[in-house]
Amino acid sequence: MAREKGVVLLDFWVSPFGQRVRIALAEKGVDYEYKEQDLFNKSEHLLKSNPVYKKIPVLLHDGKPICESLIIVQYIDEVWSDKAPLLPDEPLARANARFWADFIDKKVYECGTRLWKLKGEEQEAAKKEFVEIFKLLQGELGDRKFFGGETFGFLDLALVPFVAWFYAYETFAKFSMDEECPKIVAWAKRCMERESVSKTLSDPNKVYEFVLFLKEKFGVEY
Amino acid sequence: MASDGLLNGLKLYGSWASPYTHRVQLALKLKGLEFEYIEEDLTNKSTSLLLHNPIYKKVPVLLHGDHSIVESVIILQYIDETWTDNSLLPSDPYERALVRFWCYFIDDKLGTTLGTVFKSAGEEQKKAVSEVHENLKLVEGELQEGVFKGRRFFGGEKIGLLDIVLGCGSYWLSVFEKVADVKLIDSEMFPLFCSWLKDFEEQPEVKEIIPAIDKLLEYAHGVRQLMLSLSSTAGDPTTTTTTITGDDQGSKD
Numbered sequence: 001m002a003r004e005k006g007v008v009l010l011d012f013w014v015s016p017f018g019q020r021v022r023i024a025l026a027e028k029g030v031d032y033e034y035k036e037q038d039l040f041n042k043s044e045h046l047l048k049s050n051p052v053y054k055k056i057p058v059l060l061h062d063g064k065p066i067c068e069s070l071i072i073v074q075y076i077d078e079v080w081s082d083k084a085p086l087l088p089d090e091p092l093a094r095a096n097a098r099f100w101a102d103f104i105d106k107k108v109y110e111c112g113t114r115l116w117k118l119k120g121e122e123q124e125a126a127k128k129e130f131v132e133i134f135k136l137l138q139g140e141l142g143d144r145k146f147f148g149g150e151t152f153g154f155l156d157l158a159l160v161p162f163v164a165w166f167y168a169y170e171t172f173a174k175f176s177m178d179e180e181c182p183k184i185v186a187w188a189k190r191c192m193e194r195e196s197v198s199k200t201l202s203d204p205n206k207v208y209e210f211v212l213f214l215k216e217k218f219g220v221e222y
Numbered sequence: 223m224a225s226d227g228l229l230n231g232l233k234l235y236g237s238w239a240s241p242y243t244h245r246v247q248l249a250l251k252l253k254g255l256e257f258e259y260i261e262e263d264l265t266n267k268s269t270s271l272l273l274h275n276p277i278y279k280k281v282p283v284l285l286h287g288d289h290s291i292v293e294s295v296i297i298l299q300y301i302d303e304t305w306t307d308n309s310l311l312p313s314d315p316y317e318r319a320l321v322r323f324w325c326y327f328i329d330d331k332l333g334t335t336l337g338t339v340f341k342s343a344g345e346e347q348k349k350a351v352s353e354v355h356e357n358l359k360l361v362e363g364e365l366q367e368g369v370f371k372g373r374r375f376f377g378g379e380k381i382g383l384l385d386i387v388l389g390c391g392s393y394w395l396s397v398f399e400k401v402a403d404v405k406l407i408d409s410e411m412f413p414l415f416c417s418w419l420k421d422f423e424e425q426p427e428v429k430e431i432i433p434a435i436d437k438l439l440e441y442a443h444g445v446r447q448l449m450l451s452l453s454s455t456a457g458d459p460t461t462t463t464t465t466i467t468g469d470d471q472g473s474k475d
Contacts, residue, residue: 051360052327052331052360061316064316066316066319066320066323067323068322068323068326071319071322071323071326072319074318074319074322075315075316075318075319078315078318079315091300091303091304092286092289092291092300094299094300094303095291095296095297095299095300098293098296098299099291099292099293099296102293102296103277136277
């Protein structure tokens with residue numbers, strides 16, 4: 001069976017994980033075909049491309065699938081290595097970027113989900129945890145322009161899609177990221193000055209509406 | 223003469239029964255790197271460990287000079303990128319992506335379900351056993367059909383990153399079978415996986431790293447008794463149990 005040439009992205013519009021890949025592709029100037037997936041009725045194409053996890057995003061390069069957003073981003077960085085390097089050069093800096101990106105994956109989305117799913121004491125606990133997570137990230141950022149230093153890179157794009165979810169989280173859990181983690185909010189604004197980011201991230205109001213939709217369908221994983 | 227470990231400035235904090243520690247020890251050995259090893263008592267963690275891994279407070283931790291690197295798969299890639307002879311990762315980007323993916327799968331799914339088999343009993347354990355089988359089937363499938371088809375090791379003729387990650391920990395399969403009284407693998411169900419594992423375990427560097435099976439059995443027996451008695455009183459697993467079930471969490475990188 002002939003493999004479809006070119007770059008195809010199987011994704012879901014509001015997914016911060018998919019957005020990491022879209023930002024990486026935009027930074028590298030790679031042309032690709034975007035295929036929106038229905039996660040409540042998964043296509044054969046998606047199930048065949050990611051039989052292990054059945055999740056988006058999946059990048060298909062000349063028909064060969066690559067899964068897991070951070071793995072896809074590293075693949076993009078290695079294949080289109082002539083432009084906009086995402087991971088730093090130096091092994092220690094790379095290990096550090098991977099560590100924090102992995103930390104974000106382990107903590108942010110799961111904790112964020114608890115902010116809108118839970119109520120009362122459990123929600124308060126989730127809020128405390130969420131702020132702690134971002135305070136740690138804020139500490140890592142320090143006074144730098146980006147997590148990558150002077151240039152936008154791997155760790156910036158690993159985190160920035162979640163910024164579009166702040167409004168929803170703040171509204172449901174009643175807190176302000178600007179008050180709790182002002183340096184993160186300032187960093188987010190600098191990221192949004194990049195076209196790759198501003199054109200990719202979802203409108204926070206649309207994210208809020210999506211979370212409302214998820215709340216109605218309480219307990220359905222997307 | 224100065225300690226060999228200090229020549230490279232390498233120190234490894236680990237635990238003798240931790241497969242995540244073994245991964246790093248094996249990688250350092252394959253690269254021919256001397257290092258100083260510090261055994262951690264996981265029930266009484268040293269201030270050094272807590273200083274160098276404040277977020278997760280786990281082993282393994284690799285210290286290179288003043289810098290600490292944590293999370294085993296991240297450490298392995300750091301070692302591979304710093305000492306570039308005898309590459310652990312393939313050079314082709316697509317194959318590298320596949321290796322990273324399967325490393326993630328091993329820690330995220332296989333390791334987790336294996337841990338559940340060990341920690342549980344009855345229906346919960348039965349369910350976990352069938353999940354382990356499903357996960358091993360996926361690995362077997364990769365060896366049969368995927369990019370790694372026909373190879374002696376995932377890394378080709380020599381052990382690579384994926385061999386290290388999958389291999390260090392697969393010895394728990396036979397240990398858990400005896401301790402938890404379950405059937406996890408046999409060469410009929412998973413012929414390619416079993417022949418790969420046999421080959422891996424016969425490598426001289428691997429033999430030097432993996433603890434004696436009877437030591438592992440004794441340790442696992444003790445931990446399982448403790449876990450079962452704790453779960454019957456609805457307690458949390460102790461720190462010692464996490465050595466086996468996941469003293470560092472899988473990472474995708």
